[in-house]
Amino acid sequence: MATKHNWTKEEILEIYNKPLMQLLYDAATVHREFHDPNTVQVSTLLSIKTGGCPEDCGYCPQAARYHTDLEGNELMSVNQVKAQALRAKSSGSSRVCMGAAWRNVKDGPEFDNVLEMVRTINKLDMEVCCTLGMLTENQAKRLEEAGLYAYNHNLDTSEEYYKEVISTRGYEDRLETLDNVRKTNVTVCSGGIIGMGEKAEDRAGMLVSLARLSPQPESVPINALVPVEGTPLEEQQKVSIWEMVRMVATTRIVMPQTQVRLSAGRTDMSREGQAMCFLAGANSIFAGDKLLTTPNPDVNEDMLMFKELGLNVQKPFEKHEQRKTVEKEDSKIGALGEKPKWTRPGHQIDRNLEAQNKKVKA
Numbered sequence: 001m002a003t004k005h006n007w008t009k010e011e012i013l014e015i016y017n018k019p020l021m022q023l024l025y026d027a028a029t030v031h032r033e034f035h036d037p038n039t040v041q042v043s044t045l046l047s048i049k050t051g052g053c054p055e056d057c058g059y060c061p062q063a064a065r066y067h068t069d070l071e072g073n074e075l076m077s078v079n080q081v082k083a084q085a086l087r088a089k090s091s092g093s094s095r096v097c098m099g100a101a102w103r104n105v106k107d108g109p110e111f112d113n114v115l116e117m118v119r120t121i122n123k124l125d126m127e128v129c130c131t132l133g134m135l136t137e138n139q140a141k142r143l144e145e146a147g148l149y150a151y152n153h154n155l156d157t158s159e160e161y162y163k164e165v166i167s168t169r170g171y172e173d174r175l176e177t178l179d180n181v182r183k184t185n186v187t188v189c190s191g192g193i194i195g196m197g198e199k200a201e202d203r204a205g206m207l208v209s210l211a212r213l214s215p216q217p218e219s220v221p222i223n224a225l226v227p228v229e230g231t232p233l234e235e236q237q238k239v240s241i242w243e244m245v246r247m248v249a250t251t252r253i254v255m256p257q258t259q260v261r262l263s264a265g266r267t268d269m270s271r272e273g274q275a276m277c278f279l280a281g282a283n284s285i286f287a288g289d290k291l292l293t294t295p296n297p298d299v300n301e302d303m304l305m306f307k308e309l310g311l312n313v314q315k316p317f318e319k320h321e322q323r324k325t326v327e328k329e330d331s332k333i334g335a336l337g338e339k340p341k342w343t344r345p346g347h348q349i350d351r352n353l354e355a356q357n358k359k360v361k362a
Ligand code: SF4
Pocket: 053, 054, 055, 056, 057, 060, 061, 062, 063, 100, 101, 102, 103, 133
């Protein structure tokens, strides 16, 4: 099955607004075509430099201009990072994602240190990801040479809503960094946050921007806003589990090969809620009691949940090999923009039922 790239916002909204059980069924079907539904990848997110950021992302306690309880830290040492990576590995993580509260990467001793951290974690036979802000093509190449596996740079929301949340940089800047990463063999991780006051149209708009990238990001984190006192979004209502399930399921359908990451906001979800997200196509979580600065479930609780649900932890580098095979098949078919399988004959029963339901309602 080839990946469709020419999604429109209307098509994605239609999927997002389906009756929930139908949406879950469709997403779970796609999930099974591309992934082992019983395998989940576990990453550990490590804040290697906390706080003091010059940007004004309305959701982020690390922005220097907001008055929050956050304690900032200078860049960690390579040894500190190695110790944390070893701990993450022993508790089941296959990937370490290092985050630094920077607007953009600056060449110099701090970046050299980050490159050394990447080399060090690589030697531990773990996937290494970085999220360091905006990046030039040359910096992306240097990270690639050091052995970086993935670079995270979230689009956060739709292009239209972006300026309501962030004013110190534009959507174009984000896309440019993703483009710079794509010029290397480093995989792309890019997603967003729901619950920032955006409409369903904005959620669909963000997914259009991601799904139209070719290739689509290898990883799409879906975060639920964790409102932090002192930030402009402190008063936002938390999103319901149903919105999260809808977002995960829609992401799974429009980006079938992608690893969909259940990210911030898991502490507010029950195990049953998380299980629904796995059924809807989520196949990655962040482990560890903190996600950069926001709370996250304890790793033992997660392992207990995995045991109860019969989920296995994905091995490092396993997914990349599988994806390469699927992409090779895609290029053989030359099917950019082809209709997804569940809209083709044989998968039409559900559509016919929908049409009948509409008639009954009318
Ligand atoms: S999200 Fe990143 S860029 Fe934005 S304020 Fe926080 S640390 Fe800075």
